[in-house]
Structures are given as C-alpha cells and as structure tokens.
Amino acid sequence: xxxxxxxxxxxxxxxxxxxxxxxxxxxxxxxxxxxxxxxxxxxxxxxxxxxxxxxxxxxxxxxxxxxxxxxxxxxxxxxxxxxxxxxxxxxxxxxxxxxxxxxxxxxxxxxxxxxxxxxxxxxxxxxxxxxxxxxxxxxxxxxxxxxxxxxxxxxxxxxxxxxxxxxxxxxxxxxxxxxxxxxxxxxxxxxxxxxxxxxxxxxxxxxxxxxxxxxxxxxxxxxxxxxxxxxxxxxxxxxxxxxxxxxxxxxxxxxxxxxxxxxxxxxxxxxxxxxxxxxxxxxxx
Ligand code: PAF
Numbered sequence: 415x416x417x418x419x420x421x422x423x424x425x426x427x428x429x430x431x432x433x434x435x436x437x438x439x440x441x442x443x444x445x446x447x448x449x450x451x452x453x454x455x456x457x458x459x460x461x462x463x464x465x466x467x468x469x470x471x472x473x474x475x476x477x478x479x480x481x482x483x484x485x486x487x488x489x490x491x492x493x494x495x496x497x498x499x500x501x502x503x504x505x506x507x508x509x510x511x512x513x514x515x516x517x518x519x520x521x522x523x524x525x526x527x528x529x530x531x532x533x534x535x536x537x538x539x540x541x542x543x544x545x546x547x548x549x550x551x552x553x554x555x556x557x558x559x560x561x562x563x564x565x566x567x568x569x570x571x572x573x574x575x576x577x578x579x580x581x582x583x584x585x586x587x588x589x590x591x592x593x594x595x596x597x598x599x600x601x602x603x604x605x606x607x608x609x610x611x612x613x614x615x616x617x618x619x620x621x622x623x624x625x626x627x628x629x630x631x632x633x634x635x636x637x638x639x640x641x642x643x644x645x646x647x648x649x650x651x652x653x654x655x656x657x658x659x660x661x662x663x664x665x666x667x668x669x670x671x672x673x674x675x676x677x678x679x680x681x682x683x684x685x686x687x688x689x690x691x692x693x694x695x696x697x698x699x
Contacts, residue, residue: 415497417504421552424505428466428553436463438556440582441501442549445469446486446600450590452499454559457587459500462557467501468549470512474520475541481684486603505552512548521547523570523577526664530677531566531688534654539570546571550580557583561590563597565675565690569664588698589689591617595699597689604685612650613682616689617697619644623676624696632670634658637693645680654679654686658693670694 418424431438439458443451458465469492476482489506496504520540526532527539550558560568568586575582590598595617596610605613619641626640641656658667661675674693679686691697 415493415501415504417493417506419506419508420511421507424466424503425552425554427503431464432555438462438553439465440549440553440556440558441465441467442546442558442560443467443469444471444485444600445492446488446603447492447495448590448598448600450561450563450598452495453590454561454587455496455499455501457585458557458559461585464502465500466503466505466553466556467496468505468507469496470505470507470545472512472541472545473509474517474544475538477535477537480535481601481604486600512545517544520544521574521578523574526566526573527570529566529664530655530657530659531679534679539567542567543570543574547574547578547580550575550582553582555581557585559585559587562586562690563589563599563688565661565677566664569662591697591699595621595697597687599687601685601687605682609650609683609685612648613685613687615645615648615651616678616680616687617699619678620676620689620691620697624691624693627670627693628696634666634668634670634674637670637676641676641678645678650682652681654681661692 439462441454441458471485521543522540523543532539572584594614596613623637623640638656645651645653656678658674658676660673667674670693676693677690679688
C-alpha cells in the first residue's frame with residue numbers, strides 16, 4: 415500500500431491505473447477505522463482492480479458546537495488496518511492540501527438534507543456533499559462505498575451524484591454491529607462503560623419494533639411508540655428523533671411498506687448515535 419498526501423500525486427497514480435484499464439474502488443472515511451470501514455474496503459477490494467481509501471477529518475461537516483477537536487484519530491493503526499483490508503492507495507491529505515484558502519464553493523442538496531440529521535445539524539450535509547464532491551472530482555470514474563449506518567448520507571450523496579452527473583457508482587453496504595447489536599461507529603469511544611451498556615437499548619428498540627412489524631403491524635405511529643418507549647426506559651438516553659420514512663426521498667411514511675426505513679438518533683453523554691433498518695427486513699445481526 416502506498417500513502418499519498420498530495421492530490422496531484424494521487425491523480426497521477428489513478429491516471430496510470432485507468433490507462434491500464436483498471437477499475438477503481440473508493441472508500442472515503444474520516445479515519446479511526448473500525449470493522450464497518452474495513453467491510454467497505456474489503457467489498458471495494460472484491461469488486462475492483464484497485465482500492466483507494468481516504469482519511470480526512472472534514473471540518474466542513476462539523477458545526478462549531480460539535481466534536482471536530484476531539485474526533486478520535488489513530489493514523490498508525492488506520493494505516494495498518496487499511497492495508498490489511500486491501501487498500502492499494504491511502505490518501506491522507508492535510509487541511510491545507512484540501513482547502514488551500516477559504517472555501518468559497520460548496521455543494522448542497524436541497525430537501526433531503528434538511529430533515530432528520532439535517533434538522534439538528536443544518537450545515538452537516540452541505541459539508542459532507544462538498545467534500546465528497548471534491549473526492550469524486552479528484553478520483554474520477556470509480557465505484558464509491560459508504561456504510562448504511564449513515565443512511566441519510568448515502569441518499570444525499572446518491573442524489574448529488576445523479577444531479578451533478580458524476581461518473582461514480584454509489585454502493586451502500588450493510589451496517590456492521592457489535593456483539594450486542596450496537597452499530598459500529600468511531601464515536602462509540604465517547605461512551606463510558608455504563609453509557610456503553612445503555613447504548614444497547616438502541617438496537618433492542620429496533621428489534622422489538624421489527625417483531626411487531628413481523629406480527630403484521632403497519633402503522634408507523636405504533637412502531638415509533640414502541641421504539642421511543644424502549645429508548646426512554648434508559649435515563650442515559652435522550653431521543654433526538656425516531657422516524658419512519660421512505661428510504662429514498664426520506665418523506666414521512668404513515669403506513670409501512672417495503673420502502674420504509676426506520677431511523678433513530680439519540681444522545682448518550684458526549685455521543686450522538688444513529689441507527690436504522692428497513693422496516694420489513696429488520697436488523698442484520
Ligand atoms: O461517513 C463519513 O465518514 C464521512 O461523512 C465522509 C463520507 C467520509 C465524508 O467526510
């Protein structure tokens with residue numbers, strides 16, 4: 415695996431690969447890699463001739479009140495893990511490399527960026543879309559892999575790629591979970607031991623909801639009630655939202671069908687955690 419920090423070096427390498435007719439898989443990350451990220455790299459490895467993994471803690475997607483300064487990093491460990499999982503080129507640009515000056519140009523995807531996560535984090539998805547657009551421009555024609563834990567992020571990126579005609583195929587990959595069902599996230603390290611125990615209420619609430627859906631319940635309000643009740647039974651958990659929406663356009667769904675996605679966001683201590691499932695399929699445990 416080669417480590418590159420400069421855009422033009424990465425582009426030169428990618429041009430060479432493409433001239434040799436090699437397909438490219440892109441895995442954009444903010445580092446502090448866990449099994450979720452590694453599953454994306456492995457998938458990219460299995461479907462492409464060359465794999466580029468990027469590590470960049472993108473300041474544009476953090477609000478001033480958020481955890482940019484404390485976001486966990488461990489570049490040595492990441493380098494080892496990215497290589498083990500099958501990365502060929504690891505791109506780790508500095509802030510200066512990515513934004514030589516003030517950022518005057520941004521990308522925002524209307525409507526689907528303003529609901530759910532966007533309601534609590536109004537500038538978040540414009541930050542994500544801007545950096546992902548930049549990475550797509552740097553890397554060029556490729557398949558790009560994203561984890562379904564950030565379900566809304568994938569919809570925003572898919573829409574951006576479609577609207578701006580990127581020649582990038584967006585691939586959503588299943589959520590990877592801890593033994594107790596908690597979705598893997600770099601932010602799980604913020605949890606104390608006790609908070610970590612309480613966090614298992616999140617997958618449990620979704621499992622309970624899915625049981626009810628399997629029994630034939632189709633009213634979103636009933637399912638929301640079941641999830642909220644389970645989450646509220648932990649005093650450590652503050653619910654941000656529990657919603658059932660159309661998985662693609664994210665509009666609120668009253669009656670569950672095969673397109674329905676159940677999404678939750680909670681705060682536990684310093685961590686803001688999200689999870690989701692297809693309403694009819696449930697969790698992949
Ligand atoms: O999902 C993430 O880690 C980030 O939002 C992404 C896609 C790498 C953009 O910074």
